[in-house]
Amino acid sequence: MKMSEEKPSETPRASLLERAAGRLDQAVPAKPAAPRPTVTPAAAAPAPAPRAPAPAASAAAAPAPQVQPQPQFATPETPVVHLPADDSNRISRRGVIDLAELRDLGYVVPDAPATATAEEFRIVKRQLLINAMARGENEIRNGNLILVCSAQPNEGKTFCATNLALSIASERDLTVLLVDADFAKPEILSTLGLEGGKGLIDVIADPTLDLSDCLIRTNIENLSVLPAGRQHNLTTELLASERMGDMVEEIAKRYSDRIVIFDSPPALASSAASVLAMHVGQVMFVVEAENTRETELRDGLSMMNGCEHVQILLNKVRYAGVGRRFGTYYGYGS
Ligand SMILES: Nc1ncnc2c1ncn2[C@@H]1O[C@H](COP(=O)(O)OP(=O)(O)O)[C@@H](O)[C@H]1O
Ligand SMILES: [Mg+2]
Numbered sequence: 481m482k483m484s485e486e487k488p489s490e491t492p493r494a495s496l497l498e499r500a501a502g503r504l505d506q507a508v509p510a511k512p513a514a515p516r517p518t519v520t521p522a523a524a525a526p527a528p529a530p531r532a533p534a535p536a537a538s539a540a541a542a543p544a545p546q547v548q549p550q551p552q553f554a555t556p557e558t559p560v561v562h563l564p565a566d567d568s569n570r571i572s573r574r575g576v577i578d579l580a581e582l583r584d585l586g587y588v589v590p591d592a593p594a595t596a597t598a599e600e601f602r603i604v605k606r607q608l609l610i611n612a613m614a615r616g617e618n619e620i621r622n623g624n625l626i627l628v629c630s631a632q633p634n635e636g637k638t639f640c641a642t643n644l645a646l647s648i649a650s651e652r653d654l655t656v657l658l659v660d661a662d663f664a665k666p667e668i669l670s671t672l673g674l675e676g677g678k679g680l681i682d683v684i685a686d687p688t689l690d691l692s693d694c695l696i697r698t699n700i701e702n703l704s705v706l707p708a709g710r711q712h713n714l715t716t717e718l719l720a721s722e723r724m725g726d727m728v729e730e731i732a733k734r735y736s737d738r739i740v741i742f743d744s745p746p747a748l749a750s751s752a753a754s755v756l757a758m759h760v761g762q763v764m765f766v767v768e769a770e771n772t773r774e775t776e777l778r779d780g781l782s783m784m785n786g787c788e789h790v791q792i793l794l795n796k797v798r799y800a801g802v803g804r805r806f807g808t809y810y811g812y813g814s
Contacts (some may be wrong), residue, residue, distance in 0.1 A: 590650035623761035630766035631742035631780030666708035679709030728759035758786030
């Protein structure tokens with residue numbers, strides 16, 4: 481990992497990130513003490529064969545959403561979600577992940593032989609875990625809640641959120657909850673090969689429904705999944721925006737002993753992303769190398785303004801050299 485620096489760029493890729501990160505202070509009406517995002521180059525594995533139906537692998541093909549989302553806040557009328565304090569024995573759903581298939585698709589699988597992707601996510605998760613575990617004066621509120629976001633669709637949010645969760649689950653003493661918060665395009669279940677069912681949006685929509693009824697415990701011992709839930713009608717965005725904050729705070733209270741990873745909707749396509757950012761302790765903002773535009777990065781990061789701990793992950797990097805996978809980037813500016 482490397483903190484971004486305001487140095488003149490020497491390569492086009494570094495230029496995008498460095499200049500964008502360097503302008504954050506001007507582009508984003510940031511909180512005064514908010515640290516500049518950390519830039520983490522990672523996840524350069526060759527594209528795995530997607531499960532059917534194949535999602536578009538290239539963000540270049542994705543239309544740029546014109547939506548200008550505005551954060552929405554919970555109103556006093558918003559019903560608060562009340563949850564029991566302990567649900568450890570209440571998780572009723574179980575799902576079996578086909579580990580061999582997942583590995584063949586390029587994902588990090590616990591106990592599998594080391595791969596380049598596994599090594600990259602070991603590096604990526606390190607700082608996130610340090611922040612999550614920090615105590616005393618360095619403690620971060622809700623630091624164990626990590627939002628994986630990006631500006632646009634197809635930049636790698638689900639790929640990175642899933643791999644991050646799998647990588648953390650391989651740490652024997654940590655428990656992970658992977659939450660699919662991309663209601664419009666939920667892909668966690670299909671990525672892991674799990675059956676559908678009720679999920680986060682259902683709990684948000686129906687206060688009588690309990691969160692633990694929606695959790696899926698998997699055959700990866702330390703990994704549970706909270707699906708996005710059933711597709712609702714046009715109220716989805718509204719619900720997500722108005723009650724999402726309460727819900728995330730409840731998850732934080734209830735699962736304070738585990739790492740919770742949220743697979744976010746795109747920051748520039750859903751107001752839910754900025755609402756989520758207000759409640760999590762950390763954001764991992766995915767940038768698709770050679771594709772995410774500087775304006776998108778800047779606008780996307782501005783939507784993450786509610787979180788003080790934002791790291792940028794450079795995804796889908798293509799390395800020209802051999803041997804050192806991070807060589808190209810780390811060589812920059814040194
Ligand atoms: N680092 C990577 N290496 C290989 N394939 C990737 C990588 N990041 C993303 N992909 C692939 O790109 C496509 C879009 O990624 P996805 O995570 O679904 O994007 P998003 O969730 O941002 O919409 C998927 O087919 C995914 O498997
Ligand atoms: Mg996704």
